[in-house]
Amino acid sequence: MKFYEKIKKIDRRIIYLLVFLSILIPFLPGTEFLRFPVSSTKETEYIFNYIESLEKGDAVHIDWAFDPSVKAELVPFFKAFFRHCMKKELKVFIYYATLMGIGLGKDAVAEITAEDEFAHLREGVDYIHMEWIPISSDIMIFSMSTDYKGTFKKEGVIFDGVETINDIGFILGLSGSGWHFTWVDMQIRFGYTLGLAVTAVMGPDYIPFIQTGQLTGLSFGLRGAAEYEMMVSEKYDPDGPGYYDTATRGMASLTLSHLVVFGFVLIGNIVYFIEKKNRRS
């Protein structure tokens, strides 16, 4: 068997092993040289800049519509965004559109509030988990002009001055699906400010709505989260360790695994053309 034929019939377990190593190696100590600086894209900057423009005490609604399957891509963004809101002293309402997200969200918030800097934050004052109700919140929230608090039947200082969806300064949707297309559609009608953080594979689906103005910002997967971590760090802790977290660390894995895929695509094409040439001759 010729060499290129051997390459063509390469065992898929070798591919799996190389992908596995490309993801694992950047997390090992001493591999910091694999981490390249991340620059921000305009879509993520829109979200950051809009949050920057909000005043202390303004309300932010987070629609958490994902479960643990896309945790690696979206939880880092949530953490960076939540830290940003807390630095700006905004009121954060977290609604869970999926049951499986509740534990994930509460754990992420608990992780942040365990840090010394954010230990003073209190649920019901600075942020609130609005749990899950067995219906998509879009119908409930938008069903009554004074329904925001009534929908969730929640008490707390945080609800002072927040009665309708019009009192929310910014809505952030987190999802790994087409869940937020409904929110995008209704933006035209209610005029709220909506930003989304979605998985990288879903990102291109929402780009047309940035262009129409229905979306104020868009973050693509882990890359978007790394950009947000970078922007928050540069703004609020430029000389210190910053607020870099799992997304920044994960970017090296992302880079290396992409290179492995590129490598295999390149090899696959070379083998294909050699084979084609041999067939002709």
Add this chain to the structure above:
Amino acid sequence: MKKEIPIFMGLVAGVIWYTEFFIAGLFYENLKLFFANGLRIGGVVGVMISIYSVSRQMYMKIKYNNERYYSFLRISMILLMLFLGAKRGMSPGTPFMSMFMNVYVPFQATVFSLLAFYIASAAYRSFKAKSLESAVLLVASVIVMMGKIPLGEAIWDKIPLFGEWILDAPSSAGRRAIIFGGYLGSITMFIRIFFGLERAHLSE
């Protein structure tokens, strides 16, 4: 009556939801609350039915020795999580949350992560420049992917710009066309259901 009542309900619901978009008022606000509460109740009933359905299915499998041990494990885990949630609640630090974060979350994240391995293998075997169209697709995808990783920018700072242009212009135009097509189809379907012309949802 089996056909007439659903068609009539479709007509009434269509009139209500369509006119609601244009007419604001307390009547419609209350009506929407009625529907929203109804859906909420329906959701709760749905959860109860699904618990009953899963339990019944598992009972049958255990009884007739059809993958008995998996079924037993599944029903045990459901009952265990119910017990843990009812006994100590679901806040961080409780046994329920510990099980959720340390068992369920890694399981689900792992299953989804396996996609990366399959994609790498599939890309190697099928992502080839067999024609001009596939060559264009291949080049565009490589540029977009290179634009999304920091290394691409380190190689040449214009790569992310090209990647963004591909997403903003050709890709976005194509998606917009698909979205328009989808919505036109939805409107057509709405009109057909509204006038009782479409009966597929009535099992016809």
